[in-house]
Structures are given as C-alpha cells and as structure tokens.
Amino acid sequence: MQAGSPKWRRRAEARPGEIVQAAFDVFAEKGFAAAKLDDIAARAGISKGALYLYFETKEDLFRAVVREAVVPNLDMEQVLAQTTVPFPDLMRIVLARMGQMIGKTRLGAVAKLVIGESRNFPELARVWHDEVVSRALGALSTALAKAQVRGEIRLGDPRLQAFSIMGPILMGVIWQETFTPVGAPALDLELLISAHGDTVLAGLAPRAGVLK
Amino acid sequence: MQAGSPKWRRRAEARPGEIVQAAFDVFAEKGFAAAKLDDIAARAGISKGALYLYFETKEDLFRAVVREAVVPNLDMEQVLAQTTVPFPDLMRIVLARMGQMIGKTRLGAVAKLVIGESRNFPELARVWHDEVVSRALGALSTALAKAQVRGEIRLGDPRLQAFSIMGPILMGVIWQETFTPVGAPALDLELLISAHGDTVLAGLAPRAGVLK
Amino acid sequence: MQAGSPKWRRRAEARPGEIVQAAFDVFAEKGFAAAKLDDIAARAGISKGALYLYFETKEDLFRAVVREAVVPNLDMEQVLAQTTVPFPDLMRIVLARMGQMIGKTRLGAVAKLVIGESRNFPELARVWHDEVVSRALGALSTALAKAQVRGEIRLGDPRLQAFSIMGPILMGVIWQETFTPVGAPALDLELLISAHGDTVLAGLAPRAGVLK
Amino acid sequence: MQAGSPKWRRRAEARPGEIVQAAFDVFAEKGFAAAKLDDIAARAGISKGALYLYFETKEDLFRAVVREAVVPNLDMEQVLAQTTVPFPDLMRIVLARMGQMIGKTRLGAVAKLVIGESRNFPELARVWHDEVVSRALGALSTALAKAQVRGEIRLGDPRLQAFSIMGPILMGVIWQETFTPVGAPALDLELLISAHGDTVLAGLAPRAGVLK
DNA sequence: TATGAATGAGACTTCATTCAT
C-alpha cells in the first residue's frame, strides 16, 4: 500500500521455469483437475494473476509441464544404435541409464499424469507416445532386430520383446508412485532392474533352455 | 406433460448396478474430477437427484465403482497354489487367464483410474493393493519360491521375478488404454502374453544359457 | 413387498393430529426452513408421501401447526370480565393460569416460531396477534381500565400497564426456550410469576409509595 | 464489454462491513435458512463469489452478523455500578439509555434472529447470553441487591426483580418487530419505558402499598 | 389410503479467468 518497498522484483527470464516446476509438483500431487492455480502460484511464490503473464490457461500450463518432462530423449537411441557392442552389454547399459534417469527426473510422476489424463489431453498422450515411448521402443526394437540377425538373441517380434524388457521397469515405477505412498513396501528399482536384466537377457538368449 | 408415457419407472433393485456401470464409463473417460454427475445420471437414464438415493456423494460413487471392479480375485491364487503341476504349466495357465480377464473386464480402465487418483483417494489405492495387486503378487511369489526349491527355476528374489512376469502385461494394458486411443498401433495382448511367456519362462529356467 | 402383513393400518381420523404434533416438534426444533418433511414423516411414523394426503404443502402444515396452538383462548377473557372481584385477585388468578398453561402447552416454543417466522409468514403473525395476543391484551386492558375507574389501581394507559404485567412472563418464556438449552441457569417460571405479581401489583397500587 | 464503466472497483477495506450490513438486512428479513446469498450479494453490490473472499460459508457470515451486533455492552454496567446515586435515578438512566439504543441499533431484529435460530446456532445464543443478556442482567441484579441492602427497595430475589424491570421492554421490542409489521398498532417505546419505569419502581419501593 | 422412488429447481460453493491498480 505504501510506496517504498517493491513487492516484487523482475526475474522475467527465470519465472516460466519456476512456475512450471511448481506446477509440476502440484499436478503430480493432485492431477490436472484437482490442482488449483492458487496452490501453484503460492508454491511458485507469485500471485495467481501473474501466472497469466506466462501461460494463457491452466491447460496451457499443464501442457508445458508435461512437455517439459519430455526428456531430451535419453540418448538411449544413440547407445542402442551401436552395432559393435554385444547386445547384452548394450542392454545393460540402457537399463542402468534408465534406472538413473528415473531416480533423477521423477519420470514416474509424469507417467502417471500422462496415463491419468490421456483421455482429457489426448494430444499430450500423443506427444509422449511420439516423442518418448514410441522412439524408445522403436530404437529398442531396431536393436533387437539387429541382434536377432546377428544371432545374438532368439527370433521373435522385436516389438514384443521390447515390452518384455521395459514392462517390469514401468511396473516398478508405477508401484513406487502408486502403492508405496499408501503403505506398500518400497521397491528397490536398481535391484529390480538388475534382476530383471538377468532374467530377460537369459530369456532372450538364443539357446536358452526350453522349459516346455 | 404429455399423456401416455410415465416420467419414470421404479427400479429400485436394478438401479445401483446400472448407476455404477454408467459411472464407471464416465469416470474411466474423464477421471474423477472431470466427470460430471449430470453425465453419469444421463447415461444411467435417471435424474441427477436420483443418484443421491443410492450414493451419498460423488466420492462415494467413485469408491463404489472402483471397489466393484475389485475382482473376486481371479482364482489365480488357487491355480498357483497347486504344487503337482510343473511351474511353467502353471504360469502359462495363469497368463492365459489374465489375458482373458483383461479382455472381458476393462481391468485396464480401472487400473488407470486407480493409478491416476491414488493421491486423491489413497484408500482406494490401498484397497487395490491389498485385495488385488498384493495378493496376486504374493501368490505368484509363493509359487516362484516353491518352484525355486524344487529346482524348477533359477534362484532369486521371487518378488522381483514376479515383476518380470507381470510387468509387460501391465505395460500392454496401459498401452492399450493410453496410447492406442490416440493413434498408436493397437497391441495384440494375447500375442504379447504368449511371447512374453516364452521369454520369461526361458529366462527363469534353471540352466538358461548365460549370455554374459 | 410380500403380501400378508400390511405395512399400515388406517387411522384416518387420528392422522392429521399426529402429523401436526410431529411437525410441531420438528418445527420447534429447527424452525420452518430447516425442518425437513422427511423428519416430520419419520417422527409421525408415516411416509413422506402420506403427508400430502393431509396437507397440500409444507407451508400448509406449518400453518396448521401454528394455528393448532392458538389456544382456545384462555378463558382468561372471561375471568377478566368479572367486575365483582377485586383487581388484584383477578390478576393473580390470571397470572397463575398463565403459568399453568405455559407449563402444559409449550406455548413458548410456538411463540419462538411465530416471532422467528413472522416475516416469512405474516398471516400467522397476524392470526396470533388477532386471536391470542391482541385479545389477551385487550381483555387485560379493559379490566385495567375498569379497575382504574373503580380506583383500584393507579391511572395510566392501560395498554402500557398490560405490558408491565405480561412482559416479564414473556421474557421468562423466551429465556427458557432460548438460553436455558445452551447452558443458562433454568428459571422457575412459577416463582417468577409470583414475584412479578407482587411487584407489579404493588407498582400499580393507587397509593404506591413514590420513590422520587 | 462496453468501454467506459469498470465492472467493479476494489474496496478491500470497506467490503467486509458492507457485506455484514447487507447480510444483516437480509437475515433479519428472512431468517438464516431462507436468506439467499444471491440477495445478500446483490444488496452489497457485489457478486456472489466475492462473498467468499471475506467469509468462508453462509454460516460464517451469519455468525459475523450476529456477533457484530453484540454491542460493546452498553456501559450500562458502569452506570449500574455507581453506589452513590439513588437506585431509582440509576434505573431511570439505564432505562432511558436502553430506549435510545434500541432506537438506534435495530437490536430488536438481532434479538429475533438470536431467538429464532438459537436451536440451529446454539453458540450464538450462548455468546449473546454470555456477552449481552447475562451481563446486563447480572449488573442489574447486583445493583438491585445493593439497593436492597441500602433499604432503597423491597427485599426479594434480585434476579426476578430484574426480569420485572426488563421484561416489558423486551416485549415491546418484540411487539415492534413482530406484530407492528403485520398491522398491529405501533408502540411508542419511549412511552412504554417511561410508564413501566414508574410502575416497576413504585412496585419495588420498600413501603409500596400492599394491595392484598 | 399409503408408499417411496424419482424428479427438478434451486441453493451453496469453487475456481479459472479478468482487470483496475
């Protein structure tokens, strides 16, 4: 009310990022609809009105949040493109990298958001599919196909093999995000990844013992 | 106003089920917050007020929907409890049964709901964990542990092995519910299950070829 | 649902009275707007729909309740019309009678209703004024005027004298209905009436000592 | 949409008071339940939503209205505490002051609200009892007791004597609020107070003629 | 006569968005 001490300072350049970060937290906590701009603004340390200087609508902000999390894709693709490295080595490298990334980026929370809001924001599901899931799966499938050709792994639809590889990790992430917070025992993702790596690589091995 | 057709008919017994069904559709489509009671009522063919004859609040209705879908657990547990059947056979039976159930029950949609709303309805996540996920995983782990003892499968943390078995199926379900509707290629779950069964069983086999 | 035991019996003649009684209880407890027909029906032991066999609307029922309580007026009027009895005796008789009536009829609760809803149901306030308050006050004023003429009491506006006589009793009733239920000490109405009778009769006496 | 006149003006400081004032009018007119926030907002010249910037719920607003009217108690207490002034003088001062206050503050309307809603808002009845009625009555009783000791008035339960003093005034207020609006003859409160003062002081006088 | 499921208008409340400052 008094002149003198400004209530705010400009930090125009930093703002959008901070807002997106705050919004991410709230969206991850509540989902899109239940998230309140009031909360986001409060967490970002600005007024509700100021949000509209950077984002046109709540949906816009949500899109920004989800897109932001579209990780600059994993250079997993580059790793997988290497043909000189034996497939199992490749695979272990990739799996390890995923483990690290999940630990760092709260990828799990985003996955939950994308899954939960896919019907209300189909374009986001599409973006995630196109930019993240499909590319990762594509790179993996390609590597698997090549490995098959080289006789490193068993023949079969590489796409389905990719599901066998990635599925348990996704499940682990969802477990952590969904059930651990409500009392389920925590899961050691690193361990899961390592154990699953053993299993699935054994399963894909060309001469794997046939159980039946 | 018109003579002839009655405004409504009393259907006390059938109503709750119809409402839950309608609510399921809308919740699955929109998520909890974005679902409108108007829509649910319309789809159930009743007035908005009538919902309140059967459910106290929107949350209550949501709970009913999710609980309704807590399938009387799969008698998967009974199958897995059998010790005379070789583990691989057991596994294939269970996987096949899951495939069928997923096809029938829209289990995927519920999974999405539970995952998406777990922060807002922790009790539901808990119920699902306790009644469905944990039990299934527990039964599976037990069977795996026994199979290890009998030398049918490789040694290792049975819980993690269970993730290796179930993860890809969950991933497939999520894929179908999340990405297929926005243009991703459909996934043949039966095929996935069958292929993954081969892979993972080979991977768990005691003397599976060691790739590295 | 089953044939055999009838859910209800006809007691057509008794019903309206029972309903009014039940309605009175609920209205007295909640006021008009906050009273629910559901509660009234339940307390009357009938279905909500059945109320409409006897009363057209909720307002109708309320009117019936208040009118019902328009006590067959007090034969106070007859007592007060007597001219052969000395005024103080008359007064004590009347006051005593009021005390009894208040004890029996829950007049206080009705007074609260009439006061509280007078803006929403002006006709009821009017009825009460015309049938109860005005008549009682009128009879009292007439008796006071006559007593003045006979030199039994001090000269003055009989209407205002009537307020001096009745006011404390009304206040007592309101106290009982309003403050006692929330923890205020109970009031012995009989005692109040008796003490006030002494005071006011002394005050009205022709040669009452002048304090100033 | 039109250029020129702003849709609203910010009035943060004045608003709460204006709203309470508007709410008071509507509550006094309709009672709690029948009062509509729409009406209150309209009368306050703001939107319905703006009410919620200042009050959490309708009940909250009602409480604020009633509490607002808890007059900073009348300094009646101080007047009555004086022991050097003869009791009759004290009494006339107090009565006169009450007359003025009633004229100014619409105390009567609040009394009606408190009485009418006491069952639904017992805490308000309690507040009014504790802060207003009980204190006033207490101060009066104390003064009466002292006056008895000094032989200025007749012996007797001071509490009951206080009812004799105050009752007719309360009755007058209720009359004005309840019956005058529906056609009953208006009452001159000043006159009532003055006449009643004469009567009751005479009645309390130590040697007041005994009529019987 | 009696029921009670069903209705539908209307109330309170929330919250994304706007706009005067």
Add this chain to the structure above:
DNA sequence: AATGAATGAAGTCTCATTCAT
C-alpha cells in the same frame, strides 16, 4: 511485470413435491 479483488459459470448436493404402484 505484478498484484489480488472481483467475477461468473459451473458443479455438487438438498429437498419439497409428484406419481407409479
């Protein structure tokens, strides 16, 4: 660029009233 008071549409929930049985 920033604020935050104000808006207003929309949603949940209630309840007097109706009507098929």
